[in-house]
Amino acid sequence: MKIAIMGFGVVGSGVGEVVTKNQEMLVKKCGEPIEIAHILDLRDFPDSELKCFTKDFNDILNDDEVGVVVETMGGINPAYDFTKKLLLAGKQVITSNKELVATHGTELLQIARERNLNYLFEASVGGGIPIIRPMYSCLTAGEATDVFGILNGTTNYILTQMFQCGESFESALKAAQQKGYAEADPTADVEGFDTCRKIAILAALAFGKAIDYKKVSTEGITKISAEDVAYADKLGYSIKLIGHCKKLEDGVYAGVFPAFVPKGNPLAGINDVFNGIIVKGDDLGDVMFYGRGAGKLPTANAVVADVVDAIKHQNVNIVIKWDEHKDENQSQGDSLAYAYYVRFSGVAPANVPGCSVVAFSESSENEFAVLTEPKNKKQIDGFVNSLEGCKPISIMRII
Amino acid sequence: MKIAIMGFGVVGSGVGEVVTKNQEMLVKKCGEPIEIAHILDLRDFPDSELKCFTKDFNDILNDDEVGVVVETMGGINPAYDFTKKLLLAGKQVITSNKELVATHGTELLQIARERNLNYLFEASVGGGIPIIRPMYSCLTAGEATDVFGILNGTTNYILTQMFQCGESFESALKAAQQKGYAEADPTADVEGFDTCRKIAILAALAFGKAIDYKKVSTEGITKISAEDVAYADKLGYSIKLIGHCKKLEDGVYAGVFPAFVPKGNPLAGINDVFNGIIVKGDDLGDVMFYGRGAGKLPTANAVVADVVDAIKHQNVNIVIKWDEHKDENQSQGDSLAYAYYVRFSGVAPANVPGCSVVAFSESSENEFAVLTEPKNKKQIDGFVNSLEGCKPISIMRII
Numbered sequence: 001m002k003i004a005i006m007g008f009g010v011v012g013s014g015v016g017e018v019v020t021k022n023q024e025m026l027v028k029k030c031g032e033p034i035e036i037a038h039i040l041d042l043r044d045f046p047d048s049e050l051k052c053f054t055k056d057f058n059d060i061l062n063d064d065e066v067g068v069v070v071e072t073m074g075g076i077n078p079a080y081d082f083t084k085k086l087l088l089a090g091k092q093v094i095t096s097n098k099e100l101v102a103t104h105g106t107e108l109l110q111i112a113r114e115r116n117l118n119y120l121f122e123a124s125v126g127g128g129i130p131i132i133r134p135m136y137s138c139l140t141a142g143e144a145t146d147v148f149g150i151l152n153g154t155t156n157y158i159l160t161q162m163f164q165c166g167e168s169f170e171s172a173l174k175a176a177q178q179k180g181y182a183e184a185d186p187t188a189d190v191e192g193f194d195t196c197r198k199i200a201i202l203a204a205l206a207f208g209k210a211i212d213y214k215k216v217s218t219e220g221i222t223k224i225s226a227e228d229v230a231y232a233d234k235l236g237y238s239i240k241l242i243g244h245c246k247k248l249e250d251g252v253y254a255g256v257f258p259a260f261v262p263k264g265n266p267l268a269g270i271n272d273v274f275n276g277i278i279v280k281g282d283d284l285g286d287v288m289f290y291g292r293g294a295g296k297l298p299t300a301n302a303v304v305a306d307v308v309d310a311i312k313h314q315n316v317n318i319v320i321k322w323d324e325h326k327d328e329n330q331s332q333g334d335s336l337a338y339a340y341y342v343r344f345s346g347v348a349p350a351n352v353p354g355c356s357v358v359a360f361s362e363s364s365e366n367e368f369a370v371l372t373e374p375k376n377k378k379q380i381d382g383f384v385n386s387l388e389g390c391k392p393i394s395i396m397r398i399i
Numbered sequence: 400m401k402i403a404i405m406g407f408g409v410v411g412s413g414v415g416e417v418v419t420k421n422q423e424m425l426v427k428k429c430g431e432p433i434e435i436a437h438i439l440d441l442r443d444f445p446d447s448e449l450k451c452f453t454k455d456f457n458d459i460l461n462d463d464e465v466g467v468v469v470e471t472m473g474g475i476n477p478a479y480d481f482t483k484k485l486l487l488a489g490k491q492v493i494t495s496n497k498e499l500v501a502t503h504g505t506e507l508l509q510i511a512r513e514r515n516l517n518y519l520f521e522a523s524v525g526g527g528i529p530i531i532r533p534m535y536s537c538l539t540a541g542e543a544t545d546v547f548g549i550l551n552g553t554t555n556y557i558l559t560q561m562f563q564c565g566e567s568f569e570s571a572l573k574a575a576q577q578k579g580y581a582e583a584d585p586t587a588d589v590e591g592f593d594t595c596r597k598i599a600i601l602a603a604l605a606f607g608k609a610i611d612y613k614k615v616s617t618e619g620i621t622k623i624s625a626e627d628v629a630y631a632d633k634l635g636y637s638i639k640l641i642g643h644c645k646k647l648e649d650g651v652y653a654g655v656f657p658a659f660v661p662k663g664n665p666l667a668g669i670n671d672v673f674n675g676i677i678v679k680g681d682d683l684g685d686v687m688f689y690g691r692g693a694g695k696l697p698t699a700n701a702v703v704a705d706v707v708d709a710i711k712h713q714n715v716n717i718v719i720k721w722d723e724h725k726d727e728n729q730s731q732g733d734s735l736a737y738a739y740y741v742r743f744s745g746v747a748p749a750n751v752p753g754c755s756v757v758a759f760s761e762s763s764e765n766e767f768a769v770l771t772e773p774k775n776k777k778q779i780d781g782f783v784n785s786l787e788g789c790k791p792i793s794i795m796r797i798i
Contacts (some may be wrong), residue, residue, distance in 0.1 A: 018541060025542065128686065129684075130533040130537035130538065137536070138532050138533070138704075141425070143424065283698050283700055285527040287527065287529065287688070287689065290665060290687035291686035300642070300683030304539075305537050306617060318711075319430075321427065
């Protein structure tokens, strides 16, 4: 089987490495050898042992012997155009591109389905952690009710630093940048945009309906202060950037927000650059998938496992329930009740109705925090403005 | 598609419930409805809504319309004989029976392979946690180096009780029995026999070669004392019953033993009846699968997910690397070095060579414990008898 790789960056070159190194084992798994016939990249790689580089996409598109193409370019353009052309030409496509899957997954999966091909994307969420395939091939007999995920290693590293070293967000971000865990422009990570695309993908798989990630309410971690961390720690919680999706009466809801996570919840123990995803279901039992959410070789391994699956399923579409997005199927979650942590400036009233805990700051006498009972959006909006003489400083959901 | 269920106990009746309840969803996933045509059980179930009970296995074997049979009988006989006959008759078989898979998996998989059928067993390890399928369909591009698992909920509940309440093994066992987590005869759980079969299955999947579980060195948790727990806690460890398998130069090794697990290891945080499995690989990154390792509906869901997969793969054998067991491929692990916890009676020498920590008991002046550097079997055997005037009381590996 001849394959091609589009995009020879970290993951793409990892795919080249894994396929070359594990050639013998892959023959056993696929029943035939995997040969890399083309690598598309605009850059030159004179030192690479692989010698099949091209700058022309048509070399791949027009090579009838290429049956599977790996897309590790990232971004929407030209990855979308290339992927569509390849599928229409009868080639299977494997991707690690969360952006493209979240944006055009419905259409690309539909094209693959109609042509008995496969468009597979295990590496688009959670790096080397098997999560996508378990969702469409293991958790198939019952319905999930919720998915909660720590889906971004950069923000989890920053939050872990803030907890373990009492650092501010800014200084923890700097440490992450120095370690190479955060990019020079960290916006996509720290503002939750990366998590947003990933939870949109998981929501589509969990509930069978695409959602529009642009309509997912998304809040990052930039406003979390060392004081919030101190309150959380004192009250028995960790703070994690959570992607959450859930099927509600008015449609599928997905949201991204920093949350208080009780220390008994297994997500609370996921530190540093690790990712973890909990799938909850009434009958499924809660299951968690955990591992390093990024990294060249783990992610490349996930891509190559998809390549193996595509080779084993030539002319057989693997059923992935992921129907078209319709606005009326997507909920904004206004009816969904979470408990909240709210930190106020001002003097704490003697009694805050409906709040189980009132904690006083050690550093300032003029502030306090409460943990509320579960409240929907309207209720929490009303609550934060209901305490006379007190102003909300920060507010986070509790999961 | 007509299916049959053999054994209408906890899991078998759960399968009936899941198939009935999720009929509509399953049609979408399989492309056709699933109809339960026969249920084989020697008992009568006059109150069941399902009305297709039989006491005669031939009703299933001879029904040409039955394509998939669920075996939730447990035990070797007659499950082995029935399964073999069904596969030879061209029917696919799904099982939750770890005993049978560990004992005759090689042969039954071979028969299925030769006939383009499937023999699937997701529910045989970890209940509703997807672990078997991820091993053969996700972690396929690279080689695992190790699998570590907490695979038995009963023993994990007992150890958690011992840790959290300072209870003795005997009293924690009683509590587990009262809660229905341990059977009246708890031998299979507390002596590690259940974990032994499960790690044998995982070893076969991880390394592609069956191992003989009867040759797996297996130690249970009955000898762990409240003192051991106190030492572990003080030194920053938890104690867990671990199934471990690893590819060594002289073959595949598997072992079952209670181990000190450092609190930073995610397995240390797995408490109560939960299970967790870590798959380690140089290129895979470490991934962990976590959830409730038992329970009627989660386990039944895992069985039904296998039924769905079998229906989607009619006449297509799903490749599961699991070759024949040969004695020369199985290692006893004598060369494998673990660090150890050793508790001695006697007076601690001023200096114990090669040991990083010496802790003194709070309850007795005449005992102490050490944590050794990694030692292979010969080295640790030599070490425990090397301290003059000191006798080993207990010894556990550190993972």
